[in-house]
Amino acid sequence: ISGAPSLVRKALYEISTRLHRHPRKENPSLEEIIDASTQRKRESPPPLLHENHMLPHLHVDHPPPMPLLDPYRNGPLQYPVPEPEEFSIKILCPSELIGPVIGRSGANVRQVEQQTGARIMVQELPKDASGERLIVISSKEIPADPVSPTIEALILLHSKVSESKVSEPSVSAPSESAPSEEHNLVTRLVVPSRKVGCIIGEGGKVITEMRRRIGAEIRVYSKADKPKYLSFHDELVQAVGQMHGREDYQRVADVTGYVFAARLPSEMLRGNCH
Secondary structure, three states: OEEOHHHHHHHHHHHHHHHHHOOOOOOOOHHHHHHHHHHOOOOOOOOOOOOOOOOHHHOOOOOOOOOOEOOOOOOEOOOOOOOOEEEEEEEEEEHHHHHHHHOHHHHHHHHHHHHHOOEEEEEOOOOOOOOEEEEEEEEEEOOOOOOOHHHHHHHHHHHHHHHHHHOOOOOOOOOOOOOOOOEEEEEEEEEEHHHHHHHHOHHHHHHHHHHHHHOOOOEEOOOOOOOOOOOOOEEEEEEEEEEOHHHHHHHHHOOOHHHHHOOOOHHHHOOOOO
């Protein structure tokens, strides 16, 4: 994903929301998906659904139907409540940033866990992992639930990564005589192979639309190009955002993860997990 840090976080939110909404789908091979997405040109977003004459309550102009009454009870029919399922997201973090991200004695991690209810673990990677650590964020969730503790924790932790990146000594405010210096913020997600199709979509429609709407470039590595230390069943999704000095970042820092708690437009969440 390429763009400013705020756009990178928006892309992370949309990607993780798609993973949350499509937990069980099976998909074609990654190579077929990537080939379709790279050959597809940018298109307009899919049209909104028209009114359903058989089920008029599905249209925005009609209220939902009244619940059916149970003749043997004074109340609506009882339906089984969906069981919560484990939902996790993995994000790679440069080793030099892991300290500021987790905080002294893990203070930042505990704060995010208390704030969201998600669980956060930091795992070591093999020596050939190019100096990265794996952060695993998880919680028990219902896929249809509009609030995801895992996604909220992901956005909050990503803000910590951006703060640590911009506070490095090499990042300084541009002088009047020198052009503004650009700094890249690289974000890498590890996604199960069976779910990566939800990000790309049939024929690349979803990833193309996300690129257009967010103004960011999203890359899914092929199995041949992804790091060797990743599992065969995992894929790598990379985001690269440019940081234009402290003034630009200050505007980004004011945006917390809860800005993205508002759900995506229905047309972005619509679509098959292919």
